[in-house]
Amino acid sequence: DNVFALVGHFGTPTVGATLSYIQETGVPMVYAATGINSLYFEKEDGLSNPVMAVQPIYKTDGRLMAARALNESLYGTSGDAKLASDAKVGVLYLNDDAGQSMKAGIEVQAAAEERVNDFIYKPFTTDDAGALSAAVLDLQTAGVGAVIVASNQSPFKSAVGALNAAGMDVPVFTSYVNADATSVDATVDYGFDMYANAWLDIVDPDGQMGFSAAYWAFATDMLTYDPDTAFSANAYAMAGYIAAAIFVEGLNRVDDDLLTWETYIDAMESAEISVPMGGVVDFTEGKRWGIASMALLQLDNSGDAPAWAKVREIETLQVVQAK
Numbered sequence: 526d527n528v529f530a531l532v533g534h535f536g537t538p539t540v541g542a543t544l545s546y547i548q549e550t551g552v553p554m555v556y557a558a559t560g561i562n563s564l565y566f567e568k569e570d571g572l573s574n575p576v577m578a579v580q581p582i583y584k585t586d587g588r589l590m591a592a593r594a595l596n597e598s599l600y601g602t603s604g605d606a607k608l609a610s611d612a613k614v615g616v617l618y619l620n621d622d623a624g625q626s627m628k629a630g631i632e633v634q635a636a637a638e639e640r641v642n643d644f645i646y647k648p649f650t651t652d653d654a655g656a657l658s659a660a661v662l663d664l665q666t667a668g669v670g671a672v673i674v675a676s677n678q679s680p681f682k683s684a685v686g687a688l689n690a691a692g693m694d695v696p697v698f699t700s701y702v703n704a705d706a707t708s709v710d711a712t713v714d715y716g717f718d719m720y721a722n723a724w725l726d727i728v729d730p731d732g733q734m735g736f737s738a739a740y741w742a743f744a745t746d747m748l749t750y751d752p753d754t755a756f757s758a759n760a761y762a763m764a765g766y767i768a769a770a771i772f773v774e775g776l777n778r779v780d781d782d783l784l785t786w787e788t789y790i791d792a793m794e795s796a797e798i799s800v801p802m803g804g805v806v807d808f809t810e811g812k813r814w815g816i817a818s819m820a821l822l823q824l825d826n827s828g829d830a831p832a833w834a835k836v837r838e839i840e841t842l843q844v845v846q847a848k
Contacts, residue, residue: 530555530789533768537561537622544576551575551786553793555775556768560586560702562626566813573790574813579771579806580764581701581724582815583623587630587675588637589722589819589842590698594671595638596848597821597837599696599718607848612670613643617660617684619676620648627675627700638846645669651680654687661691674699678708689715696720704822706831719824724816725763725802726839739802763802770801804839817842 530553534540537559544563547554556579557564564578565585581589594614600606608614616631618624628646635644645667647660664672672695674684681703688697696718704721727740740747747762776784778792797805804818821837 528552529786530772532556532772533558533765535559540564547575553577553775553786553789555772555793556580556764558764560626560815561622562629564813564815566811568811573787574811575786575790576813577790577793577808578813578815579767579800580815581722581817581819582630583626583700584630584633585814585817585842586700586702586722586819587627587632588634589630589817589845590627590673590675590700591631591634591644592638592842592845593720593722593821593837594673594696594698595634595640596845598848599720600670604718608670611643613645613667614640615664615667615669615672616644616646617649617657617664617672617674617676617688618646619680620650621676623702624648624676624680631673631675634846649676649680649684651683654683657683657687658691661687661693665691665693669695671695672697674703676700677702678705681708682710685715685719686710686713688717689713693717701819704833706833709824709826709831711826711831713826715824715826720836721822721824721833722819723822723833723835724804724819724839725767725800726820726835727763727802767801767803771798771806774798804841818844 532555534554535558540557540559541561553575555577560583562584565582595608598605598607600608618628635641647663649657649660674681681699694717698720701722701724704723747759775789775793779788782788794808797807799805806816818839818841820835820839822833823836825832825834
């Protein structure tokens with residue numbers, strides 16, 4: 526009662542348990558701190574959908590992983606060739622909600638690019654190393670030209686460890702949730718290139734100390750101080766800022782019209798919305814995909830500690846698919 530909107534709705538269990546009630550009541554929900562696929566809607570004709578997720582949904586994440594693997598010029602001895610049109614793509618997916626959600630997006634993109642028969646899917650769990658090794662062997666035997674690991678952090682480390690132990694040497698693509706140094710083993714010299722999506726870009730060579738101007742505009746609110754590491758970016762603070770910024774954009778778009786749930790949702794659907802330190806989120810025509818524009822990072826494991834470096838700017842799914 527007397528609540529105009531839910532902004533920054535937090536956590537998979539909470540969002541999942543309340544989503545149907547939100548849609549039933551019609552209260553606008555802007556930003557969800559989860560990527561569950563129940564937030565994903567292609568389009569709902571004639572209906573006003575109050576659910577407006579911003580953070581990339583795992584299904585969208587999976588679509589971008591597949592699009593990057595198929596269309597980027599990252600292959601060959603000089604790293605400037607595309608994946609062959611008849612090459613196979615292996616998909617190792619964790620047999621849980623996150624892995625299966627990413628797999629669903631990979632399947633959608635494979636169909637969109639008419640490459641359904643070129644994808645080989647192998648489930649894995651972290652408590653059966655033998656089964657994981659067998660799955661990797663199957664991909665080796667099939668001669669895949671790329672591998673997608675659809676999982677979160679700890680299982681990703683297990684999967685790339687198994688790929689490395691088997692001597693795989695083809696590029697590996699993964700989710701934005703793994704774009705962190707702790708997702709790999711710093712003591713291992715991996716025999717293949719690794720790439721991850723990234724939906725925020727706080728690093729800008731032209732910005733102060735390597736950070737973008739948008740970042741520094743509210744840096745004091747997003748920094749956490751630790752005596753051992755000095756200042757570091759606080760991901761939760763960035764998420765909160767983005768949630769509020771996009772919510773306020775909808776308010777500003779309503780302008781002098783009567784502010785209601787209906788006019789607010791119409792305003793949010795009127796055009797794409799720029800994401801601070803990111804790309805755009807597009808609610809037009811009833812789309813509810815979350816952010817579908819991401820950068821691509823590559824793992825650099827040559828230094829004292831692993832680091833992910835940007836190799837592609839933030840691009841929309843459509844741009845990547847068209848390469």
